[in-house]
Each structure stands twice: as C-alpha cells, then as structure tokens.
Amino acid sequence: MGAAVSWPFFAFMHIVVFLLCLGSGFPHVACSFLGGNETDRLALLAFKAEITADPLGALNTWNESIHFCQWLGVICDRRHQRVTMIDLDHHKLSGPISPHIGNLSFLRELWLHNNSLSHQIPPEVGRLRRLQVLFLGVNSFSGEIPPNISACTNLVSLVLGRNRLVGKISVELGSLLKLEMLHIGENELTGGIPSAFANLSSLISLYVRDNRIGGNIPIALGRLTNLEILHLGGNRLVGTIPFAIFNLSSLSHFSIAMNQIRGSLPSELGNTLPNLQFLEVARNFLSGPMPVSISNATKLYHIGLLFNRFSGKVPPLEKLHDLQRLILAQNHLGIGEADDLSFLTSLTNTTNMTHLNLASNDFGGTLPDTISNLSTNLRYLNLQRNKIVGSIPTGIGNLVNLQSLGLSINHFTSTIPADLGKLYKLQSLSLSSNNFYGEIPLTFGNLTLLTVLNISQNSLDGSIPSSLGKCKMLRDLRLYRNNLIGTIPKEVMSLSSLLYINISENSLTGSLPVEVGNLRNVEELDVSENMLAGNVPSDLGSCVKLRLLYVEGNNFWGILPSSLSNLRSIEELDLSQNNFSGQIPDYLQDFAFLRKLNLSFNDFEGVVPKRGIFGNATAVFVLGNKKLCGGIADMQLKSCNPSKGLKKERFTLTLKLIISMGFGLLGIALVLCFLYLCWSRKTTKVSSFTILGNSFMKLSYQSLHKATDSFSPANLIGVGSFGSVYKGVIDQGKKVIAVKVLNLHFRGAAKSFIAECKALKSIKHRNLVKVLTACSSIDFHGNDFKALVYEFMVNGSLQEWLHQNGNEDDGHKKSRNLSLLQRLNIAIDVASALDYLHHHCLKPIVHCDLKPSNVLLDDKMVGHVSDFGLARFLPEEHWQSSSIGIRGSVGYAAPEYGMGNEVSTFGDVYSYGILILEIFTGKRPTDNTFNDSVTLHNFAKMALPEQGTSIVDPTLFQQSENGEARSGINKTTNQKSIEGQRIEECLISILKVGITCSEELLRDRSAMNEVVAQLHVIKNALLGGITTL
Structure with missing residues (x-):
C-alpha cells in the first residue's frame, strides 16, 4: 500500500520541481533528478516553441497524440527511449534554437542543415557530451562560434558553414581530437587560422573558405597527416604556402584561391602529392613555372591557376587521363615561341576534358592541328588575348560538344573556316580583334543555339549572311569595324531574341530594314559609320526596350518619325552626321532616362526645346545645324527673332556687295602677288601629302587652314609638348576634326611627329584615338608645316x-x-x-x-x-x-x-x-x-x-x-x-x-x-x- 502511494507522489514532485526550474532565473539548467524521458520530451517541445515558421509542417507531429520518439525527425535508442538523433535538414524552419537543446544529454547527432534558423548558436550545445555530429550549415546563425563546443569531445563532424558567424576562430576547437570534418566556411570570421588546429590529428576535411581570415597559413597544418581536403580560398591570407603542406601525401583537394599568397609551387608537387585530384590556387600572386612533375599526380581532374603570375612553358600533361578542367588564364605562360602550344598535343588522351581556358597569356606560335583531336566532351575552349598566329585548324569541327569558343585578340591571319558551322551546340563564338579576312561563312547559320557572335575588328568583307537569321537564340551580334558591304539582311533584323547589335564602321548600304520593328527585346542598336540611307522606318518605334541607339555617320534623311516617341527607355541617342531635317521632335524632351543626345551636323531647323535633356547643354549636341535657334543660353545659339534676323541679313548682304565691289581688284592683285612669290621659291604649288599610307584621307595645308578658320585662336582647344591642337570642320561642315599642329621650332618636335605617325599607322583599337591623316607640307609663307588630324572628341580630356x-568665369562654369x-x-x-x-x-x-x-x-x-x-x-x-x-x-x-x-x-x-x-x-x-x-x-x-x-x-x-x-x-x-x-x-x-x-x-x-x-x-x-x- 505504501509503495503504491509513493510512486505518484514522487512523480508529482518531479513535475513540480521541473516547473520551478522553468520559472526560476536559471531556465537553461536541467534538473538532474527529473526523469530522463520527460526531460527529452520537454526539451523537444521547447525547441518547437522557438520555431517561428514551419512552412512544410515538419513539426506537426510533435504533439501529445504519439510518443515523442515517433515524432518526425526524432530518433531514440530502443533501450532507454532517449533522443539520440534529430534530423530536420532541408525543412525551411525559421527561428532560434532553444537553449533547452542542451538537456538532450543522450543526443549524438543534430542535423539542422539548410534551414532558415537564426540568432546565436546556444552555448548550451557544449553540454552535449555524447554529441558526434553537429550539422548547422546553410542557415542564418549570427554571433561567434561558442568556445565551449570544445567540451563536446566526441565530435567527429562539425559543420557551421554558410551562416553569418563573426569573430575569431576559437582556439579551443583544437582540443576536439576526434574531429574528422570541420566546415566553417562562408561566414564572416576574422583573425587567423589557429595553430592549435595541428592537434586535430584525425582531421580529414577542413573548410575555412570565404571568410575574412588573414595572416599566414600555419606551418603546423603540415602535421595533419590524415588530411584529404583543405579549402582556404576566399580569405585574406598572405605569405607563402608552407612547404610542409606539399608533404601531405593523402591530400586530394587543395584550394587557396582568392587570397594574397605569393611564392611558387614546388617542382616536385606531382611526386609529393600523388593522390591530388583538385588543385585550385586562382587569384593570388603566385609566380614561377608550372611544376614539371604535375603530370605525375595522375588523379588530377581539376587544375586552376587563373589570375596569377606563372610564367614559362606549360609542361607536358600526357599522364593526366582524368583531367576535366585546365584553367590557366590570366598568367604569363608561354614565351612567344612557335611551340608554346605543343603541350595541347599531350592532352589528346584526356577523354573527359570539358574546360580548357588559356586566355590572357603570352602563348605564341600557331594552333596545332592536334587540337581537333581533343576530347569530344570539351565544352569550353578559350584562347583569347594571346599572340597566336596563323589559322584556325579546319578539324576544329570535330569538337562537336563545344558550347563556347573564344579566340579574340590574337594575331590570326586567315579566313574563318566553314568547319565551325559543324559545332551545332555552340552558344558563344568570339573571334574579334584579329586579322581574319574573307567572307563570313554561310555555315554560321547552322549554329542554331548560338547566343553570342562577336567577329568584330577584323578585315572581313562580303555581305552579312542572311543565314544568320536561322540563329533564333542569338542575343549579342557584334560585326563592327570590318569591311562588310551590301545591305542589312531583313532575316537578321527579324531575330526577336537580339539584345545587342553592333554592325558599325563597315561599308553597309541600303536602308534600315522595316523588320527592325521585330527587335522588341533589343537594348543596344549601333549601325553608325556606314553608308546607310533613306528614312528611319517608323517600325523602329516598336523597339520599346531600346536604351542605346547609334545611327551617326550615315546618309539617313527626312524627318524623325513620331513613332520614336515610344522609346521611353532610351538613354543615349546619336543621330549626328546624317541629313535629317525638320524640327527637333518635342517628344525628345519627355525621355526621362535620356542622358546623351547628339543631333550634330544634320539639317534640323526651328526652335531648340528647353525642357528635359535640353536643359543640360553638356548632354545635348546640335553643332552643324545652321537653321536651329533658341534653346537655353548655355547652348549659345542664335536668337529666333525673325524680323531682327531679316534686318541683319539685309545689312550683311549690302556689306558683302560693298566689300566685293570695293576690293575686288585688290584681291586679284594679292592673288597674283602670292603666285609670283610661290614661283620665286620654286614651289608652284603647296606640297601636301599624307605619310600614313593610301588608306587614310588626304588633306592639304589649305584644307586644314580653311577647316580651322585660319588656325583661329577661337578654335584652339589645347597646347601640348610639341604644338597646339585646333578644332576644325571638313566635308562641308559635316565632320568635326582635331588638328594637332607641330611647332617645329621646339626641339624634338619633328622626331615626335615621325614617332606618332609610325605608332598610329600600325595600331587600331576602340580605346586609342583614331587618326584620320597626317599632313607634311608647306604653309602660305613657304615654311615647313606638319600636322596630325584626329577624330574630334566632344567631351575633351x-x-x-x-x-x-580656375580661369573660367564662375558664372559660366559648368x-x-x-x-x-x-x-x-x-x-x-x-x-x-x-x-x-x-x-x-x-x-x-x-x-x-x-x-x-x-x-x-x-x-x-x-x-x-x-x-x-x-x-x-x-x-x-x-x-x-x-x-x-x-x-x-x-x-x-x-x-x-x-x-x-x-x-x-x-x-x-x-x-x-x-x-x-x-x-x-x-x-x-x-x-x-x-x-x-x-x-x-x-x-x-x-x-x-x-x-x-x-x-x-x-x-x-x-x-x-x-x-x-x-x-x-x-x-x-x-x-x-x-x-x-x-x-x-x-x-x-x-x-x-x-x-x-x-x-x-x-x-x-x-x-x-x-x-x-x-x-x-x-x-x-x-x-x-x-x-x-
């Protein structure tokens, strides 16, 4: 009877004491004499109570209807019915972790990976002495890593990556002697890597990537003989790689990318790291040659040396049969010799190769024909920004899975092989800034998955193939700075997928096709510097996403269509150097995003508006439109008062008649006198010639004298080391030029002229000033005259x-x-x-x-x-x-x-x-x-x-x-x-x-x-x- 009464009594007392514990000032302290099962149940309920969002209903079963060991994600041992595992990965839970988690004293594994849990990691986790696995990665935890986690001496796996943890890495973590996996990457940790990590003798995997950790890589890490994975990338580490690291023969993955590491890779790397599979050292300051032994690390599938200072030749890689990615871009590899790329032949046995990036190096020579024997699994091939000469091997069409091919900015001199049309999976093709000649292959129309085609800045001729209209996924088309002729194919203008089109600086003729209205997604359209003519089609107004429109330097005429008022997204509009007429449309004032408007050298007439962009004289250019008037004062245009203008015009006409009648004979006498002087100097005509070659325009001294209004001080725009620069106008006022007149009295001026001619004759780049011609002649006084003529830059220096x-009038300073x-x-x-x-x-x-x-x-x-x-x-x-x-x-x-x-x-x-x-x-x-x-x-x-x-x-x-x-x-x-x-x-x-x-x-x-x-x-x-x- 007494025994029967005592059990309920003590059970009641346990509950009372537990409630007193909860109500006291020490809610995180477990009441040790409380029944273990009930402790676990209440701890789980406390965990649930802190969860603020459970969109997938993971905790719906956490109620009194069933035993807590049957709750979703809860695992108990069979003997004591105590919680040993919580597995709630990938359930989108939000909120903090309850400190009562520390009461689950039998817990061995806590899996809360990939949720939205937040706040600090409760220090009570440190009381889980049986804990072996703690996965809290991919959440939003903040604060520092609790140092008392080190009390969990049985921990084997500790994963806290991809959170918002701050502070220094706790030295106490070095006491977790059983730890095999430590992942604390992708946080905001600072300080250095503790040398105490050398005590983690069981460690197999160490991820500290993408933090703000500085200092040197501890030499002591070289004592972790079981280490297989070491990821330290994306930090602020300095110094060199400790040599002891390269003696970790079990190492399979090594990454120090995106740090500030200097030094070199040891030549014996391939021998001392025979198990290496993944090597990533990109974006550091490493230098020296690639390790000659690297081919002995036969398990390598990834080599990433991007953006360092490696130099010399690439060693043979014939033993790397498993190599998938070879990323050597942005270094100084190659020595400009003919056999620089011979190592590519050694890669013909790497049948799994998918990525080969050799861009921005110093590779010279030609592309070996064996490149066509590379793995048919190759998807990305980038050889841009090197010094490769010769031609593209025709067998390149064998690389049938290629998705991206980059050969831009080299010295290729050949036609473009039609074989490229066999690369049916190609999405990006870039051949720009070479010396390719001939026609664009018609087979390019077979590349129906193509999204980017850039063959600009070459010497291509012929017409734009209409077969490009088959490339229905094309987004970016760049054909500028070639010698293309013919009309713009309507098939190309019908590609609604296009976002960017630049076909400028060619010799295209005809009109802008009405099919341009199909380009409903286009954001940039550049047809400038061609020989296009006709009216701008009203269909252009359908390109409502257009931000940048450049049609300057053509022969377009007529008034601007009213449909262009639909181009509400326009930011830059250049209509200069055409024959547009009529009044400036009022709708241009209403373009809220317009920041640059160039209407120069057309035949516009009437009043210049004042609202919108026209209120900013530095953003609007109307030079060369003689019939325009008005505008804001800063534009300095003539007044629009008609009576005043008529009166002035009559006065001017009368004055001209008087001058012509009064000084006609004097003018004839002056001409005869001048001719006599020229004859007496044995210069019957002014010697004017260009020294840049036949491809440049020819301008005489007389032309430049007229263009600059007799080298008027009003046109002086700059004074340099060896002369002065004047603004001028040629081609009947349609083209603005800059004329640099050498002062030959200055020592070295003549040599400077020759040096500049020699340099400008052989170079062509969008970011170098464009030279139009040079003039070496004799002026009207018989003196030597030397000048260089450049394209005028409207925004100055x-x-x-x-x-x-400082000498500008404050009242007019812009x-x-x-x-x-x-x-x-x-x-x-x-x-x-x-x-x-x-x-x-x-x-x-x-x-x-x-x-x-x-x-x-x-x-x-x-x-x-x-x-x-x-x-x-x-x-x-x-x-x-x-x-x-x-x-x-x-x-x-x-x-x-x-x-x-x-x-x-x-x-x-x-x-x-x-x-x-x-x-x-x-x-x-x-x-x-x-x-x-x-x-x-x-x-x-x-x-x-x-x-x-x-x-x-x-x-x-x-x-x-x-x-x-x-x-x-x-x-x-x-x-x-x-x-x-x-x-x-x-x-x-x-x-x-x-x-x-x-x-x-x-x-x-x-x-x-x-x-x-x-x-x-x-x-x-x-x-x-x-x-x-």
Whole structure:
C-alpha cells in the first residue's frame, strides 16, 4: 500500500520541481533528478516553441497524440527511449534554437542543415557530451562560434558553414581530437587560422573558405597527416604556402584561391602529392613555372591557376587521363615561341576534358592541328588575348560538344573556316580583334543555339549572311569595324531574341530594314559609320526596350518619325552626321532616362526645346545645324527673332556687295602677288601629302587652314609638348576634326611627329584615338608645316573633367563631375588600350606619356588614349624594355626613368597607377601637399584599408547627396547600406590596383592584362554581379 502511494507522489514532485526550474532565473539548467524521458520530451517541445515558421509542417507531429520518439525527425535508442538523433535538414524552419537543446544529454547527432534558423548558436550545445555530429550549415546563425563546443569531445563532424558567424576562430576547437570534418566556411570570421588546429590529428576535411581570415597559413597544418581536403580560398591570407603542406601525401583537394599568397609551387608537387585530384590556387600572386612533375599526380581532374603570375612553358600533361578542367588564364605562360602550344598535343588522351581556358597569356606560335583531336566532351575552349598566329585548324569541327569558343585578340591571319558551322551546340563564338579576312561563312547559320557572335575588328568583307537569321537564340551580334558591304539582311533584323547589335564602321548600304520593328527585346542598336540611307522606318518605334541607339555617320534623311516617341527607355541617342531635317521632335524632351543626345551636323531647323535633356547643354549636341535657334543660353545659339534676323541679313548682304565691289581688284592683285612669290621659291604649288599610307584621307595645308578658320585662336582647344591642337570642320561642315599642329621650332618636335605617325599607322583599337591623316607640307609663307588630324572628341580630356579650370568665369562654369561608374569605365578603357599596346601589337608599343590630358573622351564618355609623340616600339625579342631614354611628364613618369634606366611596358604601368589614383582621389601627383617623402602613391597606400574612403574624390559623395548618382555611402554618419558596403569594397579594390601599379620596383607592378581582368571583376562586383572581389 505504501509503495503504491509513493510512486505518484514522487512523480508529482518531479513535475513540480521541473516547473520551478522553468520559472526560476536559471531556465537553461536541467534538473538532474527529473526523469530522463520527460526531460527529452520537454526539451523537444521547447525547441518547437522557438520555431517561428514551419512552412512544410515538419513539426506537426510533435504533439501529445504519439510518443515523442515517433515524432518526425526524432530518433531514440530502443533501450532507454532517449533522443539520440534529430534530423530536420532541408525543412525551411525559421527561428532560434532553444537553449533547452542542451538537456538532450543522450543526443549524438543534430542535423539542422539548410534551414532558415537564426540568432546565436546556444552555448548550451557544449553540454552535449555524447554529441558526434553537429550539422548547422546553410542557415542564418549570427554571433561567434561558442568556445565551449570544445567540451563536446566526441565530435567527429562539425559543420557551421554558410551562416553569418563573426569573430575569431576559437582556439579551443583544437582540443576536439576526434574531429574528422570541420566546415566553417562562408561566414564572416576574422583573425587567423589557429595553430592549435595541428592537434586535430584525425582531421580529414577542413573548410575555412570565404571568410575574412588573414595572416599566414600555419606551418603546423603540415602535421595533419590524415588530411584529404583543405579549402582556404576566399580569405585574406598572405605569405607563402608552407612547404610542409606539399608533404601531405593523402591530400586530394587543395584550394587557396582568392587570397594574397605569393611564392611558387614546388617542382616536385606531382611526386609529393600523388593522390591530388583538385588543385585550385586562382587569384593570388603566385609566380614561377608550372611544376614539371604535375603530370605525375595522375588523379588530377581539376587544375586552376587563373589570375596569377606563372610564367614559362606549360609542361607536358600526357599522364593526366582524368583531367576535366585546365584553367590557366590570366598568367604569363608561354614565351612567344612557335611551340608554346605543343603541350595541347599531350592532352589528346584526356577523354573527359570539358574546360580548357588559356586566355590572357603570352602563348605564341600557331594552333596545332592536334587540337581537333581533343576530347569530344570539351565544352569550353578559350584562347583569347594571346599572340597566336596563323589559322584556325579546319578539324576544329570535330569538337562537336563545344558550347563556347573564344579566340579574340590574337594575331590570326586567315579566313574563318566553314568547319565551325559543324559545332551545332555552340552558344558563344568570339573571334574579334584579329586579322581574319574573307567572307563570313554561310555555315554560321547552322549554329542554331548560338547566343553570342562577336567577329568584330577584323578585315572581313562580303555581305552579312542572311543565314544568320536561322540563329533564333542569338542575343549579342557584334560585326563592327570590318569591311562588310551590301545591305542589312531583313532575316537578321527579324531575330526577336537580339539584345545587342553592333554592325558599325563597315561599308553597309541600303536602308534600315522595316523588320527592325521585330527587335522588341533589343537594348543596344549601333549601325553608325556606314553608308546607310533613306528614312528611319517608323517600325523602329516598336523597339520599346531600346536604351542605346547609334545611327551617326550615315546618309539617313527626312524627318524623325513620331513613332520614336515610344522609346521611353532610351538613354543615349546619336543621330549626328546624317541629313535629317525638320524640327527637333518635342517628344525628345519627355525621355526621362535620356542622358546623351547628339543631333550634330544634320539639317534640323526651328526652335531648340528647353525642357528635359535640353536643359543640360553638356548632354545635348546640335553643332552643324545652321537653321536651329533658341534653346537655353548655355547652348549659345542664335536668337529666333525673325524680323531682327531679316534686318541683319539685309545689312550683311549690302556689306558683302560693298566689300566685293570695293576690293575686288585688290584681291586679284594679292592673288597674283602670292603666285609670283610661290614661283620665286620654286614651289608652284603647296606640297601636301599624307605619310600614313593610301588608306587614310588626304588633306592639304589649305584644307586644314580653311577647316580651322585660319588656325583661329577661337578654335584652339589645347597646347601640348610639341604644338597646339585646333578644332576644325571638313566635308562641308559635316565632320568635326582635331588638328594637332607641330611647332617645329621646339626641339624634338619633328622626331615626335615621325614617332606618332609610325605608332598610329600600325595600331587600331576602340580605346586609342583614331587618326584620320597626317599632313607634311608647306604653309602660305613657304615654311615647313606638319600636322596630325584626329577624330574630334566632344567631351575633351579627362583632365578637364577631373580638375575644373580656375580661369573660367564662375558664372559660366559648368558642373562636370564624373560618377563612380564613369570613372571605372574610363579606367578600364585606358587599361584596355595599354594592354593592346603592350601585349597584342606585332611589336609592343610603350606610350611613355600617359596622363589625364592625354586621355580623351568621346560623346559616349568612352576613353581614348592619345598623343603618341613619345611612343617607342620595343624589339620583339626584348618586349619588356628598350634602351632609349624617355622622361615623360613630371609626376607620371616612372622613377626608373629619372635614373636613365630603360624604357619598358612597366613604365606605362606606373603612369597608369598614378592615373588611377588621380581619377578616384581627385588629387594630382604634383599637388602641393605632396613632396619627396609623401607621394600620391604613399598617400593612398597609408590610407588603406581602414581610411580608404576618406581619400576618395569628395565630388563622388556630393553626387550622392545631390541625388545625381547613388553611391550608397554616407560619409558623415559612416552608415552603409548593403549597396554602400559593396561600393566601398570596390573603391578599396580600385585604389589597391592603383597602388600595385605604381610600386617603385618594376617587379612589384602588375602587367596590364592582369589589370584589365582585375578591373572587370571590380566592375562586376560594383554592378552586383558578384560579391567576392
């Protein structure tokens, strides 16, 4: 009887005490004398109570209707009915983890991977002494990793990756001696990698990737003899790779990508790491040759050396039968010799190869015919930005699974093989910036999956094949800067999939097909600089997504159709150098996104509007339309008062008659006198000729004299080292030019003229100023005359945008601030030009005088490098230097030039680094605040990384405050949005590029092909394309 009464009593007391525990100030402390089963049940219910969202109903069974051991995701041992496992992976649960989780004292495995759990990881987890598996990855946990997790001494697997954990990695984790898997990657952890990790002797897999961890890689990691997977990429690690790492013979996966590691890979790597399958060291500062033994690591399926400084020849890789991806882009591999690509023959046995990327290196020679014997599984082949010559092997059509082929920016000189039409799975084909000639193969019409076709900047002739109309998935078509003739095929204009079309700078004739109205998705259409004629079809108004429309430099006529009022998304519209007539349409005032409008050199008439974009004189160009009047005052157009104009016209006519009658005979006498003087000098006519070749236009001294209004001071737009630059107009007022007149009294001016002619004659790039002709003649006084004629850049020089002229009248000074994106685009433009000069010309060219005044901006704010008066060709066998001494401009010239050292491409790199820093800080290198000890380079270097934004050009922040350009950064409150943080990181990265380029020692500077790639990564990050810089 007594025993029967005592059991309910004690059970009742257990419940009372448990409730008292819950109500006390220590809710996380288990009441040890409570029944174990009930403890587990209540802990599970407490876990459920904290869950704020359960969209899949995973916890619906967690109720009193069944025993908790039957609840979904709960596993108990059979003997004690205690919870040993919770498995709730991939159930989209939200909310924090209850601290009562620590009461599940028999728990061995906790699987909560891939949910939306948040808040801190409760430290009570450290009380789970039997815990062996803890999977909390892919959630939203914040705070630090609880150090008392180290008390879970039986842990075998600890996975906390892809959360928002912060702070340093706890040294105490080094005491988990049974740990085999430690994944803490993709968080926001800082500090260094603890040397105590060397105690984790059972560790097989270590993931610390994508954090903010700095310092060196601990040498002690070389003691982890069981380690198979080591991923340290995406951090801020510095120093070299400890040699002991390469003795971990069990290592199969090794990644240190996206750090700041220097040094080299040991030549014996393939022998000491025989089990290596995955090698990824991209985006570091590694140098030296590829390990000659790498082929001995026969299990390798991935080699990633992207974006380093590896050099020399690629060793044979014939033993790597399992190789799938070989990524060697953005290095200095190859030595420009004929057999540089011979290693490709050794890859013909790698039947699983899918990716081969050799872009942006120094590979020379021809493509071996054996490339057609590569794996038929190959999907991506990229050989862009090298020095490959010759032709494309016709057997390339054997690579039937190829999806992307990139051969742009090389020195191919051949026709394009029709065999490419056999690559039916091809989605992207890029052959631009070579010397391909002949016609575009008709077989391209067989590439029905093609989305990108870029064969621009070659010497292709013939017509655009109508068979391209079969490429129904084509999104990007670029055929510009060739010698194409004929009409634009209506079949191409019917491709509704097209987003970008650029067929400019050819010799296309006919009209713009009415089928252009089918391009309902097109965002950019460029048909400029052709010989197209006729009216602009009203169907163009159906292209409602159009942002950029360029039709300049053609023979279009008539009035603009009213249907163009539908182009509400238009941002840039260039109709210049045509024969358009009638009044400027009022609807142009209503285009809210329009930022650039060029109507120059047409036959428009009437009143220029004042609303919308017409209220900004720096964004609208109407030069060369003699019948226009009115507009805002800044446009400085004539008044539209008709009576006043008529009176003035009559007065002018009368004056002309008086002058012609009164001075006619005098004029004839002057002409006769002039002819006599010319005869007496034995120069019966002015000698005028071009020295650039027959392909350039011919302009005489008389033509240039007339074009510049007798070299009027009103047309003077700049003064350089060896002469003056004038603005002029030719072709009956339809074409604006810039005329650089050499002052031959200056020492070196004649040599500068020859040097510039020689350089400009052999180069062609979208970011180099376009030379139209050169004139070497005699002026009207019998003196030598030398001039260079360039395409006129309407937006002047970069210097004018970075530094306002102090002599301008304040009342008429125009705001010319560059946005962050504009500055970055200009920086990329200049870098691309230098990359072309240094790495992609037949002989490398050193500019020797790079500075803001020599960077000109066209109407689209595209940067063009100009002034090649100091340029030097380098010998092919010594492409990096020349013994000719050059000074350059103070503040921009490389320091080694001041000591009489050799000219080199890295001298241009130094000037570019200074230019970058000037663009983004707004400070000249010759600023009064700088001296011998504090230079612009040091000024920026000392500010990084903590004070990076404090040295940025203040006008960027003014734009943000005025609402002119979103920067996302509030400089005064230091509050950053997500966008602002991204922008700040981009600014820091840009300044780092400038600092690296302007290092004092040549060997510490980057090459321009590396810089171009870095800036594109930064731009992608700025635009939100990626998050890792």
